Amino acid sequence: MSSVRNTETKVRIKKAFTLLLVEKGIEGLTVSDITRTANINRGTFYLHYLDKYDLLSKIEADILSRLQKIFNTYGNTDDPMELIPYEAILEALHYVLTEFELIKALIGEGGDKRFIDTFKELIEETIQHKIEKSDFLTCNHEGLPKVYAHEILLSSIVSVILLWINRDAEESPEEIAAIINQTKQLSPITLLR
Incomplete structure (x- = not known):
């Protein structure tokens, strides 16, 4: 169950990142933007990635x-x-x-x-x-x-x-x-x- 949840979270993060990359560019987007758009908390993001550049x-x-x-x-x-x-x-x-x-x-x-x-x-x-x-x-x-x-x-x-x-x-x-x-x-x- 945990791996399914991790996969779903990563998919949501990826979708949010894609939208924000188009809208703001890599330099303009923040981890807060990603977590807000993906509807997750910052701690969840940091379980998977160090920062936006690690995600990229x-x-x-x-x-x-x-x-x-x-x-x-x-x-x-x-x-x-x-x-x-x-x-x-x-x-x-x-x-x-x-x-x-x-x-x-x-x-x-x-x-x-x-x-x-x-x-x-x-x-x-x-x-x-x-x-x-x-x-x-x-x-x-x-x-x-x-x-x-x-x-x-x-x-x-x-x-x-x-x-x-x-x-x-x-x-x-x-x-x-x-x-x-x-x-x-x-x-x-x-x-x-």
């Missing part, structure tokens, strides 16, 4: 852990050119929809700008792991410094996902996964025809 950190870690698990599940494809398989991207986008308001708040104006950087690092690690395991793939930069080549590769994935979230997920996860999959084969000049 744990929420972000949970989201990123779930995304990492999705990418790891699909990491062993037979296709050497499939850095992040369509199925992994699709499942990740479906997961984003389950936490949409929270994730949108995290990447929004009052959110945590480091969250986007950490997400990019997750994508980069996933791609790097695939390259290291492959006998076929190498990181050929075609005359570009490595740091810029990596940024171009990451930006094509991350930017599309961020734009989709900022547009309130107007397209389906299937459409966005297809767009991301298509960008793997496109160079910017082909978009200008």
Whole structure:
């Protein structure tokens, strides 16, 4: 019974935090705001979290852990050119929809700008792991410094996902996964025809 109550309390705290993150931003909200909105007392909050930054950190870690698990599940494809398989991207986008308001708040104006950087690092690690395991793939930069080549590769994935979230997920996860999959084969000049 106690674990069910703990889970319910954490859900209420998370919902309150999401609402307040949109309304006030991370710097503007307080633990008192969270407890009042969640209709719990401060002692209950402090049973679970040290402060609002601990809450933020744990929420972000949970989201990123779930995304990492999705990418790891699909990491062993037979296709050497499939850095992040369509199925992994699709499942990740479906997961984003389950936490949409929270994730949108995290990447929004009052959110945590480091969250986007950490997400990019997750994508980069996933791609790097695939390259290291492959006998076929190498990181050929075609005359570009490595740091810029990596940024171009990451930006094509991350930017599309961020734009989709900022547009309130107007397209389906299937459409966005297809767009991301298509960008793997496109160079910017082909978009200008």
